[in-house]
Amino acid sequence: EAGVVQSPRYKIIEKKQPVAFWCNPISGHNTLYWYLQNLGQGPELLIRYENEEAVDDSQLPKDRFSAERLKGVDSTLKIQPAELGDSAVYLCASSGGLAGTNEQFFGPGTRLTVL
Amino acid sequence: AQSVTQPDIHITVSEGASLELRCNYSYGATPYLFWYVQSPGQGLQLLLKYFSGDTLVQGIKGFEAEFKRSQSSFNLRKPSVHWSDAAEYFCAVGADSWGKLQFGAGTQVVVTP
Numbered sequence: 001e002a003g004v005v006q007s008p009r010y011k012i013i014e015k016k017q018p019v020a021f022w023c024n025p026i027s028g029h030n031t032l033y034w035y036l037q038n039l040g041q042g043p044e045l046l047i048r049y050e051n052e053e054a055v056d057d058s059q060l061p062k063d064r065f066s067a068e069r070l071k072g073v074d075s076t077l078k079i080q081p082a083e084l085g086d087s088a089v090y091l092c093a094s095s096g097g098l099a100g101t102n103e104q105f106f107g108p109g110t111r112l113t114v115l
Numbered sequence: 116a117q118s119v120t121q122p123d124i125h126i127t128v129s130e131g132a133s134l135e136l137r138c139n140y141s142y143g144a145t146p147y148l149f150w151y152v153q154s155p156g157q158g159l160q161l162l163l164k165y166f167s168g169d170t171l172v173q174g175i176k177g178f179e180a181e182f183k184r185s186q187s188s189f190n191l192r193k194p195s196v197h198w199s200d201a202a203e204y205f206c207a208v209g210a211d212s213w214g215k216l217q218f219g220a221g222t223q224v225v226v227t228p
Contacts, residue, residue: 042205042218056215106158
Protein backbone atom coordinates (compact mmCIF):
# COMPACT_ATOMS: atom_id res chain seq x y z
CA GLU A 1 0.00 0.00 0.00
CA ALA A 2 1.41 3.38 -0.96
CA GLY A 3 1.95 5.87 1.81
CA VAL A 4 1.18 9.56 1.93
CA VAL A 5 2.83 11.29 -1.00
CA GLN A 6 4.04 14.87 -0.87
CA SER A 7 5.68 17.06 -3.43
CA PRO A 8 7.96 18.77 -3.81
CA ARG A 9 10.30 17.42 -1.16
CA TYR A 10 12.33 20.61 -1.08
CA LYS A 11 11.55 24.15 -2.14
CA ILE A 12 13.65 27.28 -2.01
CA ILE A 13 12.04 30.61 -2.79
CA GLU A 14 12.61 34.26 -2.16
CA LYS A 15 10.43 36.12 0.28
CA LYS A 16 7.20 37.56 -1.08
CA GLN A 17 6.97 34.79 -3.68
CA PRO A 18 4.08 32.33 -3.70
CA VAL A 19 4.55 28.62 -3.06
CA ALA A 20 2.32 25.57 -3.13
CA PHE A 21 2.62 22.11 -1.65
CA TRP A 22 0.75 19.03 -2.78
CA CYS A 23 -0.37 16.00 -0.82
CA ASN A 24 -1.95 12.74 -1.89
CA PRO A 25 -3.23 10.75 1.10
CA ILE A 26 -3.43 7.02 1.49
CA SER A 27 -6.20 5.64 -0.66
CA GLY A 28 -9.51 5.56 1.18
CA HIS A 29 -8.45 7.88 3.97
CA ASN A 30 -11.11 10.52 4.40
CA THR A 31 -9.24 12.68 6.92
CA LEU A 32 -6.32 14.79 5.81
CA TYR A 33 -4.10 17.03 7.91
CA TRP A 34 -1.51 19.68 7.22
CA TYR A 35 1.08 20.25 9.94
CA LEU A 36 3.85 22.80 10.28
CA GLN A 37 7.10 21.67 11.88
CA ASN A 38 9.62 24.31 12.85
CA LEU A 39 13.20 23.32 13.50
CA GLY A 40 13.59 21.63 16.86
CA GLN A 41 9.86 21.49 17.53
CA GLY A 42 7.02 19.07 17.19
CA PRO A 43 4.46 19.38 14.41
CA GLU A 44 1.59 21.81 14.86
CA LEU A 45 -1.73 21.32 13.15
CA LEU A 46 -2.60 23.92 10.51
CA ILE A 47 -5.77 22.45 9.08
CA ARG A 48 -7.77 19.24 9.12
CA TYR A 49 -10.16 18.03 6.46
CA GLU A 50 -12.94 15.51 6.68
CA ASN A 51 -13.43 14.64 3.02
CA GLU A 52 -13.58 18.02 1.29
CA GLU A 53 -14.67 20.00 4.35
CA ALA A 54 -12.16 21.89 6.49
CA VAL A 55 -13.33 21.02 10.00
CA ASP A 56 -10.49 22.68 11.90
CA ASP A 57 -8.55 25.57 10.40
CA SER A 58 -8.21 27.61 13.56
CA GLN A 59 -4.39 27.54 13.42
CA LEU A 60 -4.11 28.44 9.75
CA PRO A 61 -2.84 32.02 9.19
CA LYS A 62 -5.52 32.95 6.75
CA ASP A 63 -3.98 36.21 5.66
CA ARG A 64 -1.33 34.37 3.68
CA PHE A 65 -2.11 30.65 3.87
CA SER A 66 -4.83 28.82 2.03
CA ALA A 67 -5.65 25.18 1.48
CA GLU A 68 -8.05 23.17 -0.58
CA ARG A 69 -9.19 19.60 -0.99
CA LEU A 70 -11.67 19.94 -3.79
CA LYS A 71 -12.64 16.33 -4.44
CA GLY A 72 -11.93 15.00 -1.00
CA VAL A 73 -8.76 13.24 -2.08
CA ASP A 74 -5.55 15.17 -2.68
CA SER A 75 -4.89 18.57 -1.20
CA THR A 76 -2.88 21.71 -1.86
CA LEU A 77 -1.48 24.12 0.71
CA LYS A 78 -0.49 27.56 -0.55
CA ILE A 79 1.42 30.46 0.92
CA GLN A 80 1.22 33.86 -0.71
CA PRO A 81 3.33 35.81 -0.11
CA ALA A 82 5.94 33.80 1.72
CA GLU A 83 7.86 35.34 4.61
CA LEU A 84 11.23 34.43 6.08
CA GLY A 85 9.50 32.93 9.12
CA ASP A 86 7.67 30.43 6.95
CA SER A 87 10.84 28.40 6.53
CA ALA A 88 9.91 25.03 8.01
CA VAL A 89 8.83 21.52 7.10
CA TYR A 90 5.23 21.13 6.00
CA LEU A 91 3.87 17.69 6.79
CA CYS A 92 0.77 16.08 5.41
CA ALA A 93 -0.95 13.19 7.17
CA SER A 94 -4.01 11.11 6.58
CA SER A 95 -6.24 8.94 8.64
CA GLY A 96 -8.84 6.33 7.85
CA GLY A 97 -11.13 7.93 10.36
CA LEU A 98 -11.87 4.71 12.18
CA ALA A 99 -13.56 5.72 15.42
CA GLY A 100 -11.36 5.48 18.45
CA THR A 101 -8.05 4.86 16.70
CA ASN A 102 -6.75 8.31 15.76
CA GLU A 103 -3.87 6.77 13.88
CA GLN A 104 -2.35 9.24 11.45
CA PHE A 105 0.07 8.31 8.72
CA PHE A 106 2.56 10.99 7.78
CA GLY A 107 4.21 11.85 4.52
CA PRO A 108 7.90 12.75 4.27
CA GLY A 109 7.18 16.48 4.27
CA THR A 110 8.18 19.45 2.16
CA ARG A 111 11.11 21.44 3.45
CA LEU A 112 10.60 25.10 2.59
CA THR A 113 13.41 27.61 2.70
CA VAL A 114 12.52 31.27 2.25
CA LEU A 115 15.46 33.53 1.41
CA ALA B 116 -5.76 23.35 27.86
CA GLN B 117 -3.96 20.21 26.84
CA SER B 118 -0.19 20.12 26.67
CA VAL B 119 2.63 17.65 26.20
CA THR B 120 6.03 17.95 27.82
CA GLN B 121 9.12 16.01 26.85
CA PRO B 122 11.64 17.08 29.49
CA ASP B 123 14.70 15.75 27.70
CA ILE B 124 15.70 17.62 24.56
CA HIS B 125 18.66 15.37 23.88
CA ILE B 126 19.72 11.92 25.13
CA THR B 127 22.92 10.04 24.35
CA VAL B 128 22.94 6.30 24.90
CA SER B 129 25.41 3.54 24.15
CA GLU B 130 24.45 0.82 21.74
CA GLY B 131 23.04 -2.11 23.67
CA ALA B 132 22.06 -0.01 26.66
CA SER B 133 18.50 0.61 27.74
CA LEU B 134 16.60 3.75 26.78
CA GLU B 135 13.76 5.60 28.46
CA LEU B 136 12.15 8.72 27.07
CA ARG B 137 9.86 10.74 29.26
CA CYS B 138 6.52 12.23 28.34
CA ASN B 139 4.12 14.10 30.58
CA TYR B 140 0.77 15.41 29.50
CA SER B 141 -1.88 17.69 30.80
CA TYR B 142 -5.44 16.88 29.90
CA GLY B 143 -8.76 16.76 31.68
CA ALA B 144 -9.68 13.21 30.79
CA THR B 145 -7.85 10.14 29.58
CA PRO B 146 -6.32 11.13 26.27
CA TYR B 147 -5.29 9.07 23.34
CA LEU B 148 -1.49 8.79 23.59
CA PHE B 149 1.08 8.17 20.90
CA TRP B 150 4.79 7.88 20.33
CA TYR B 151 6.20 8.70 16.90
CA VAL B 152 9.75 8.46 15.58
CA GLN B 153 11.24 10.70 12.92
CA SER B 154 14.47 9.87 11.15
CA PRO B 155 16.30 12.61 9.21
CA GLY B 156 14.43 13.50 6.06
CA GLN B 157 11.62 11.13 6.89
CA GLY B 158 8.05 11.55 7.96
CA LEU B 159 6.84 10.54 11.37
CA GLN B 160 6.30 6.84 11.96
CA LEU B 161 3.96 5.58 14.65
CA LEU B 162 5.73 3.40 17.23
CA LEU B 163 2.79 2.67 19.48
CA LYS B 164 -0.45 4.04 20.84
CA TYR B 165 -2.64 3.81 23.91
CA PHE B 166 -6.38 4.31 24.11
CA SER B 167 -7.55 2.11 26.94
CA GLY B 168 -7.00 -1.25 28.57
CA ASP B 169 -3.61 -2.64 29.52
CA THR B 170 -1.43 0.27 30.54
CA LEU B 171 1.73 -1.35 29.17
CA VAL B 172 1.64 -1.26 25.39
CA GLN B 173 3.97 -2.89 22.95
CA GLY B 174 4.99 -1.26 19.73
CA ILE B 175 7.17 -1.80 16.74
CA LYS B 176 10.96 -2.04 16.74
CA GLY B 177 11.02 -3.46 20.27
CA PHE B 178 9.61 -0.35 21.96
CA GLU B 179 7.09 -0.32 24.78
CA ALA B 180 5.39 2.42 26.76
CA GLU B 181 3.58 2.56 30.06
CA PHE B 182 0.62 4.78 30.80
CA LYS B 183 0.53 6.02 34.39
CA ARG B 184 -2.59 7.98 35.09
CA SER B 185 -1.47 9.10 38.55
CA GLN B 186 1.67 10.65 37.10
CA SER B 187 0.13 11.85 33.82
CA SER B 188 2.99 10.12 32.08
CA PHE B 189 3.49 7.91 29.06
CA ASN B 190 7.18 7.01 29.01
CA LEU B 191 8.77 5.11 26.16
CA ARG B 192 11.32 2.36 26.78
CA LYS B 193 13.55 -0.02 24.91
CA PRO B 194 15.67 -2.61 26.69
CA SER B 195 18.58 -2.57 24.24
CA VAL B 196 19.08 0.14 21.65
CA HIS B 197 20.51 -0.34 18.20
CA TRP B 198 22.41 2.24 16.18
CA SER B 199 19.37 2.50 13.91
CA ASP B 200 17.33 3.86 16.81
CA ALA B 201 19.12 7.18 16.52
CA ALA B 202 16.32 9.58 15.62
CA GLU B 203 13.95 12.12 17.08
CA TYR B 204 11.06 10.86 19.15
CA PHE B 205 7.79 12.67 19.64
CA CYS B 206 5.08 12.06 22.19
CA ALA B 207 1.59 13.17 21.19
CA VAL B 208 -1.88 13.35 22.68
CA GLY B 209 -5.24 13.32 20.99
CA ALA B 210 -8.30 14.64 22.70
CA ASP B 211 -10.86 12.76 20.67
CA SER B 212 -11.37 10.30 17.88
CA TRP B 213 -11.26 12.98 15.21
CA GLY B 214 -7.52 12.93 14.88
CA LYS B 215 -6.30 16.26 16.23
CA LEU B 216 -2.89 15.62 17.79
CA GLN B 217 -0.75 17.83 19.98
CA PHE B 218 2.94 16.99 19.93
CA GLY B 219 5.72 17.51 22.40
CA ALA B 220 8.89 19.26 21.31
CA GLY B 221 10.67 15.97 20.78
CA THR B 222 13.71 14.17 22.19
CA GLN B 223 16.76 13.69 20.01
CA VAL B 224 18.40 10.30 20.64
CA VAL B 225 22.04 9.77 19.77
CA VAL B 226 23.45 6.23 19.88
CA THR B 227 27.17 5.81 20.45
CA PRO B 228 29.19 2.69 19.62
